[in-house]
Amino acid sequence: MTSALLYAFAGVALCGIGLFGFLRLQHLLRKLMAFNLIGSGVFLIMVGLAQRNGQPDPVPQALVLTGIVVAIAATALAVVLIRRYYHLSGQTTLAEPAAKSFRPKARSVNREGAPE
Amino acid sequence: MTLWLMAGLLFTPLAWAVLTLLLDFSKGRVVTWLGILVQVLVSLGLWAAVASDGGFLYLLGGWQAPLGIELRVDGLAVTFVLLTALVAAACGWHASIYLDPGKPWHRYFWPLFWFLWAGLNAVWLGGDLFNLYVGLELISLAAVGLVALGGQADALRAAIRYLMAALLGSLAYLLGVALIYGQFGTLSLAGVTELINSGDVQSGLTFPLILMLLGLALKTALFPMHGWLPPAHGIAKSPVSALLSALVVKASFYIAARLWLDLGGDLGGxxxxxxxxxxxxxxxxxxxxxxxxxxxxxxxxxxxxxxxxxxxxxxxxxxxxxxxxxxxxxxxxxxxxxxxxxxxxxxxxxxxxxxxxxxxxxxxxxxxxxxxxxxxxxxxxxxxxxxxxxxxxxxxxxxxxxxxxxxxxxxxxxxxxxxxxxxxxxxxxxxxxxxxxxxxxxxxxxxxxxxxxxxxxxxxxxxxxxxxxxxxxxxxxxxxxxxxxxxx
Amino acid sequence: MTLSVLMPVFALMTSLLASVVLFALPEKGHRLRTIINLAAAILKIALVGVMIWGVAQGREYEAAFTMVPGVEFVLRADALSMLFAGLSALLWLLTTIYAVGYLEDSPNRSRFFGFFSLCVASTMGIALAGNLFTFFLFYEMLTLSTYPLVVHRGTTKALRAGRNYIIYTLTGGAVLLFAIAWLHGLVGDLRFQEGGYFSDIDPSMQGPLTIIFVLMIVGLGVKAALVPFHGWLPQAMVAPAPVSALLHAVAVVKAGAFGIIRVVFEIYGLEAAKDMGLLAGLSVVAAFTIIYGSTRALYQVDLKRRLAFSTVSQVSYIVLGLCLFGPVGVAGGLVHLVHQGIMKITLFFCAGNYAETLGVHRIDELDGAGKRMPGTSVAFTLGAFGMIGAPPLAGFITKWTMGSGALAVGMDWVVAVLVISSLLNAAYFLPILHRLWFAEQCEPWPHERRWGRLETSAWLLWPPLITAALMLVAGLIANLPFSPLSWAELIVAREVAL
Amino acid sequence: MFASNLLLLLVIILPLASLLLALRPDWQQAYRYCLPLLPLPALLAGLTLGPDASLELPGLLLGGRWGLDELRQVFLVLTATLWLVAGVFAVGYLKVHYLRRFCVFWALTLAGNLGLVMAQDIASFYSFFALMTFAGYGLVVHEGTGEANHAGRVYLTMAVVGEMAILSGLLMAAQQAGSGLLADLPAAVAEADRRWLIMLLLLSGFGVKAGLPLLHFWLPLAHPVAPTPASAVLSGAMIKAGLLGWLVTLPFGEVSLPGWGNALVILGAVGSLGGAVLGVRQRRPKTVLAYSSISQMGLMTLMVGAALANTEYAGPLFAVMALYVLHHGLAKGSLFLSTAMALPAGRGGQWLLWLLIALPGLSLAGLPFTSGAASKLAMKELLKPGNFEFAMAPYLPMLMSAGAVATMLLVWRFLWVQRAAASVGSNPAFMCLGWGLATAGSLVLFWWLPWPGAVPNKAWLATMVHEAWSLFWPILAATVIAALAWRSVKQR
Structure with missing residues (x-):
């Protein structure tokens, strides 16, 4: 049970919890948190598995760094979208709203096409 | 000659993306037409080059693997590059007339358009697994942005659902890449196939492949996991949904096909x-x-x-x-x-x-x-x-x-x-x-x-x-x- | 690119280009549209005429290129293709003239004529196809280009007829594609070769080949309106008269029959088909269709539906002729391809005239029409007697040749089928003739239109008269070298001789 | 040689060309007047061209060949004369109601009738036969009354079924013979393995036209409704087409078929006697004449049966039949035309008219010195019981005399009913001319027309006197029976 395997198993556990949370939770922000949990779990596994006969292997380190950058960008985009969505429809979950609470502006046939 | 072609192919989209970010929609449109022209010519040139003297391996900036980015330019990749050029050119041209320049949000259409194009080219030509992941992410984020652009509540809901599905898929893919790397110690697809052929493969390796295929299937909206696609493609603006349906969905399939053709024979059952x-x-x-x-x-x-x-x-x-x-x-x-x-x-x-x-x-x-x-x-x-x-x-x-x-x-x-x-x-x-x-x-x-x-x-x-x-x-x-x- | 390669491509291109130009024309450009239509039709007849002359001299016209790896797109003009190509080229000119008059002031004419010439392009393609793959390609193009014509009027009835038409033909197409793909998998790309391929195949291949044959007959039978698959034809009569005249009496229906001829003659070969017992089953289906079609026609009240059921029964003559595998009988079946086309198009033209000029659609409204429209009624009478098989018209030549062919190979029951079918034809055509000539007109015409001196517009009157004359001539001069009968005998001589 | 070809061609082309006259309504009067001219080339051909004239038309249908021979020449002469006479009569008779349509169908039927007499190949024979049948329908339903339509429907159904039978018979025979010419059919039918089927089809097919018993139903319906000239032609010439059909296709002279001969003789007998029995009970003159035609065709069927039974008598019997056809055609034509004649005012004129009407009837019954006597003698000469050995052979003479009595009875019945129906008035000139020509043709012209060569040419006058009693007693018997019947009717 080298320390590397320990980290890998911790990573896997994190991924499991994150995935469970991602699927079960309805609130969008909670979903986002669960996503970040899975992300860090994956990065932990990558670091954990990367021990090559003793010395640290530079390649996975670089990859994990890139992965973290991408994860942050994605989370930022998600937060912006959720905020805008809440601002427009007052909904915090992805469920189809039964009644349209916010009446959109009057229907107008404009240049850029029907009000999709 | 191929140097210029490769440079043109990968860097023009990124340069144009940044350039159009600075301009508003109508001026951005003119710049984009020029950019589209360049891209189409470059893609055609590359296609002709490959058609005449076969595919080649291109090391970006001369860096050797495993750190350098290794691009695999073969017949299949070039065909997809040309396809992207044609479809993106058509959608770009159509969007420039179809979209209403007055709307504030549409100012950010062109940058997202060009990022999407760059991501696609990166995926087609990508040689190693991690670069494919980066390309995939770039495409997904750009696509989500395009779907959400200037839309009402239901467009945003579709965008969020699309984003969630895409991220989940990428993470599953990344996990698979991590496990493969843990096993083989190399990320380049060509390298992995050589190791497998040399025969020292252990059992238990199908799991990473399944994981990666699962992630990619989710991003390609294969049957049980297709819930996110219809709202996203249906509600987005027409040129956007054309781009999404024609190209974005094919990128993840392309990677899955590459994996299957190289690794599937030995790992898959x-x-x-x-x-x-x-x-x-x-x-x-x-x-x-x-x-x-x-x-x-x-x-x-x-x-x-x-x-x-x-x-x-x-x-x-x-x-x-x-x-x-x-x-x-x-x-x-x-x-x-x-x-x-x-x-x-x-x-x-x-x-x-x-x-x-x-x-x-x-x-x-x-x-x-x-x-x-x-x-x-x-x-x-x-x-x-x-x-x-x-x-x-x-x-x-x-x-x-x-x-x-x-x-x-x-x-x-x-x-x-x-x-x-x-x-x-x-x-x-x-x-x-x-x-x-x-x-x-x-x-x-x-x-x-x-x-x-x-x-x-x-x-x-x-x-x-x-x-x-x-x-x-x-x-x-x-x-x-x-x-x-x-x-x- | 010698001339021999270009000729079939030119023949095909005339109507393809015409259709593209016609689509682009603005709706108001009537004169230009008529000129283009007629020019394309005449050019096509000229090209086909040259090819017929060339083929008679034994020259070969062929254009081929590989379309998909392993399969090639072949256009080849041989004797059999010229029979069908000549028929459709000639009748297209007449139907175009008729359509110009018929659609005088109706909307969507550029769309109509665009798809109309597209249909004829696919019919020409079917005639000139050199292998099964190309044949299927144009077979499906025909389906697609005929759908908009069937639903041209846009009424709910037309759309329902269109829906049925599509369901039948596309399913048939899928079955045919399955059979062709399977055959291609078994024996590779097969060009149409006179005498067929499977005369001496080992018994192990016999099983799959029989199943493939049945599937092909089902696929082609949909368009040839063999009994279980004929449902779409009577409903498609809701289309405008030129469509039901050229397409549902000549182009579409004949494409199916022509396909069956190609499969039996030039893929399986007559002897092989007979040895494998395929022709027996086919002849029973054809005979049943002949009788069934005629009996159903008896009970139809609408004129065009009665003609449609008559088409269902008449096309199966061609298929029955094939199953007589003797040279005389097969020549009879082949020549009926031309004769039935000419006769049936005359009848549909006249039906269209009655509908357009007098507003008459039902048979019991036809009383006294002979007096009001003598020209059309004479053409209708000739057509009707031709269908009954009364000599000296073309129908008799077919029945006589098929009858003697059947007796020559000892299939006597075929003569009985011919006789019963002629009786049924008489039973449903002669009452119409009685109403035309001998009944008094009791109530006024539903909505009559006047064209001055002529009984109807010249555009509508001349085509039926010309086709009626053609039918009379085809019957009278059956023995001359370039008559349809001698051309059919030329084909059979080349097929059976090998 | 070229002239005869042109003449033969003209026989058919002229009637068909006359259709052009129907194109414009104001030409219909001209069309009416040229009706009698249409059969002229046929009459000319019949009289001038020898029996070996023939015209080869390779292009036509499946290789056409028209021509005349011994038998066809007589038929052609009869048909042409009858159509000429009826045409003249029609000029006077026709009213303007649907005149153009009548002329068109008249010309088509004429073309069909003449064509089938001259056709020597199967395809043209069958074509002209069908043309005559279908165009005949036009004449039958010309009046447009309910009864006419009913008669037309029955006529057409039976005709189409008959034609289909002929088509199948001809198909089988032609396939057996392997050639398109009629001349080769008898030999092929003789040794065909399914001979009985071919003969049954041909007999029944042509039998519909010739009015065999059980196939005759259309005849008594069609004749009264058709306009008079049409029914004259229908009964005189068109029925004979059925007989001609038998003579050119059935295997006479190839193989003797006593069985078939016997059956036909029985049918003939039933036809002649049954026709008479039914005919005497009819009310309308034309129906009586229709039944008289059936009965006369019965006699001819008798001869056909005899010819079938014994080969070496086929030749002479052909000639006698031709003679009988000529006699019956002319006589029946004039009788039919007389039904439309109105009686003149003066009693003398009436008596003369009645005499002229009665004469062709009496000639039918075989009055000495008339055409009927000549044909009956020739028939009696050949139908001696000794010559044949089929079952009915001994009864032949008895049947013939019974036929004669029956015919005479029918003539009396016709005269009685005609007298009841006749009206007094003036007749248009052309009608008188037409009827006069017909009666003259039957009584006088008969002797000058070219007889078939094989008729035993002995001095007719001498034999007339010698056989006078054997010809006369049937007429006497019939007159006595008629008188008794007339008196019994008077008492009731």
Missing amino acids: YALAQLIGVLGSLAVIWGSWLAFRQAKLKQVVAYSSVAQIGYLFLLFPLTWGVTDAISQQAQQGITLQVVSHALAKAAMFLAAGNLIMSVGSNRVDALAGVSRFLPFSLFSFGLAGVSLMGLPPTGGFAAKWLLLQASLASGQWWWLGVLLAGGLLSAAYVFRVYRASFIEATDTDQFYHPSRSLEVIPMILALMSLGLGLVAEPVLSVMSLPFEGASQ
Whole structure:
């Protein structure tokens, strides 16, 4: 049970919890948190598995760094979208709203096409 | 010469993305036209180069693997690059006229458009697994941005659902890459295949492959996991949904196909291949059935994408455990299917956009009488529909013919049923739209006439998809050119 | 690119280009549209005429290129293709003239004529196809280009007829594609070769080949309106008269029959088909269709539906002729391809005239029409007697040749079928003739239109008269070298001789 | 040689060309007047061209060949004369109601009738036969009354069924013979393995036209409704087409078929006697004449049966039949035309008219010095019981005399009913001319027309006197029976 395997198993556990949370939770922000949990779990596994006969292997380190950058960008985009969505429809979950609470502006046939 | 081509291919999109970020929509449009011209010429040049002297391996900036980015430029990749160039050019041109420059949000359309294009090129040419991940992420984020652009609440909901699905898929893929790297110590696809061939593979390696395929299937919206695609593609603006359906969905499939062709032979099992095939067939049946029942025109076309994607996944069973000739035939069939579907679906979405803009409502039965008012767009919608149905002389038919032959030769006759039934079901929902448009309606005065060039673009795409059937032979001969050093 | 390669491509291109130009024409450009239509039709007849002359001299016209790896797109003009190509080229000119007059002031004419010439392009393609793959390509193009014509009027009835038409033909197409793909998998790409391929195949291949044959007959039978698959034809009569005249009496229906001829003659070969017992089954289906079609026609009240059921029964003559595998009988079946085309198009033209000029659609409204429209009624009478098989018209030549062919090979029951069918034809045509000539007109015409001196517009009157004259001539001069009968015998001589 | 070809061609082309006259309504009067001219070339051909004239038309249908021979020449002369006479009569008779349509169908039927007499190949024979049948329908339903339509429907159904039988018979025979010419059919039918089927088809097919019993139903319906000239032609010439059909297709002179001969003789007998029995009970003059035609055709069927039974008598019997056909055609034609004649005012004129009407009837019954006597003697000469050995042979003479009595009875019945129906008035000139020509033709012209060569040419006057009693007693017997019947009717 080298320390590397320990980290890998911790990573896997994190991924499991994150995935469970991602699927079960309805609130969008909670979903986002669960996503970040899975992300860090994956990065932990990558670091954990990367021990090559003793010395640290530079390649996975670089990859994990890139992965973290991408994860942050994605989370930022998600937060912006959720905020805008809440601002427009007052909904915090992805469920189809039964009644349209916010009446959109009057229907107008404009240049850029029907009000999709 | 190839240096300039490669530079042009990868860096122009990024440069243009940054440039258009600084300009507003109308000035950005002019810059984009120039950029599109350059991209198309470069893609054509690359295609010609590969066609004349075969594929090659290109190390970006001269850095050696494993740290440097290694680009694999073979026939398949170049065909997809050219396809992207054509479809993106058409969608860009259409968007520049279709989108209303006044809207504040549309200012950010061009940067996202160019980021998407760069991501696509990165995926086509990507040689190692991690770079493919980065390309994939770039595409997803750009696509989500495009879907959410300037939309109302339901567009945002679709964007968020799309984002969640995409991120989940990428993470699963990343996990798979991590496990593969843990096992083999290298990330380049070519390297992994050499190690497998040298025979020291241990058991238990199918799990990473399954994980990666699962992630990619989620991003390609294969049958059980297709929930996010119809709202996203249906609600986005027409040029955006054309780009999404034609290209973005194909990127993740392209990676899955690459993995399967290189690793699937040894790691994947017969059961896995058949399972994916069955999922594909269910996608064809279920997608077509739902497309037939949709009330809105763009939803019909979106669900049709779900159905047509089902065909692509027939590649897995048809190339597993079969002779090289049959696998080659299946690959040719699937490539033709991808190319013709991309062209036809783009044409269909753009034409649908025109129809909706002129009729003023996006319901199918509001199309009555449009055949007299807007015959050109309707005709291109029809031609694209013919290609989706796989009726001669379109590219779709050539693809269906090759798949028929491959499944017959490989003895898996049950795929024949799927192919033929799929054709008939797609005929069902395409002819439902024809029916609606042929109904004679007298009150066509309040229709709005879109500008002439808006109607020409879908017609060009539809004709290319039609003509693909006739020129299938040269396209396929270039597609199957391997790049040196690869154990094809 | 010698001339021999270009000729079939030119023949095909005339109507393809015409259709593209016609689509682009603005709706108001009537004169230009008529000129283009007529020019394309005349050019096509000229090209086909040259090819017929060339083929008679034994020259070969062929254009081929590989379309999909392993399969090639072949256009080849041989004796059999010239029979069908000549028929459709000639009748297209007449139907175009008729259509110009018929659609005088109706909407969507550029769409109509665009698809109309597209249909004829696919019919020409079917005639000139050199292998099964190309044949299937144009076979499906024909389906697609005929759908908009069937639903041209846009009424709910037309759309329902269109829906049925599509369901039948596309399913048939899928079955045919399955059979062709399977055959291609078994024996590779097969060009149409006179005498067929499977005269001496080992018994192991016999099983799959029989199944493939049945599937092909089912696929082609849909268009040839063999009994279980004929449902779409009577409903498609809701289309405008020129469509039901050229397409549902000549182009579409003959495409199916022509396909069956190609499969039996030039893929399987007559002897092989007979040895494998395929022709026996086919002849029973054809005979049943002949009788069934005629009996159903008896009970139809609408004129065009009665003609449609008569087409269902008449096309199966061609298929029955094939199953007589003797040279004389087969020549009879082949020549009926031409004769039935000419006769049936005359009847549909006249039906269209009655509908367009007098607003008459039902048979019991036809009383006294002979007095009001003598020209059309004479053409209708000739057509009707031709269908009954009364000499000296073309129908008699077919029945006589098929009858003697049947007796020569000892299939006597075929003569009985011919006789019963002629009686049934008489039973449903002669009452119409009685109403035309001998019944008094009791109530006024539903909505009559006047054209001055002529009984109807010249565009509508001349085509039926010309086709009626053609039918009379085809019957009278059956023995001359370039008559349809001697051309059919030339084909059979080349087929059976090998 | 070229002239005869042109004449033969003209026989058919002239009636068909006359259709052009129907194109414009104001030409219909001219069309009416040229009706009698149409059969002229046929009459000319019949009289001038020898029996070996023939015209080869390779292009026509499946290789056409028209021509005349011994038998066809007589038929041609009869048909031409009868159509000429009826044409003249029609000029006077026709009213303007649907005149153009009548002329068209008249010309077509004439073309069909003449064509089938001259056709020597199967395809043209069958074509002209069908043309005559279908065009005949036009004449039958010309009046347009309910009864006419009913008669037309029965006529057409039976005719079409008959034609289909002929078509199948001809198909089988032609396939057996392997050639398109009629001349080769008898030999082929003789040794065909399914000879009985071919003969049954041909007999029944042509039998419909010739009015065999059980196939005759259309005849008594069609004649009264058709306009008088049409029914004259229908009964005089068109029925004979059925007989001609038998003579050119059945295997006479190839193989003797006593069985078939016997059956035909029985049919003939039933026809002649049954026709008479039914005929006497009819009310309308034309129906009586129709039954008289059936009965006369019965006699001819008798001769056909005899010819079939014994080969070496086939030749002479052909000639006698031709003679009988000529006699019956002319006589029946004039009788039919007389039904439309109105009686002149003066009693002397009436008596003369009645005499002229009665004479052709009496000639039918075989009055000495008339055409009937000549044909009956020639028939009696050949139908001696000794010559044949089929079952009915001994009864032949008895049947012939019974036939004569029956005919005479029918003539009396006709005269009685005609007297009841006749009206007094003036007749248009052309009608008188037409009827006069017909009666003269039957009584006088008969002797000058070219007889078939094989008729035993002995001095007719001498034999007339010698056989006077054997010819006269049937007439006497019939007159006595008629008188008794007339008196019994008077008492009731």
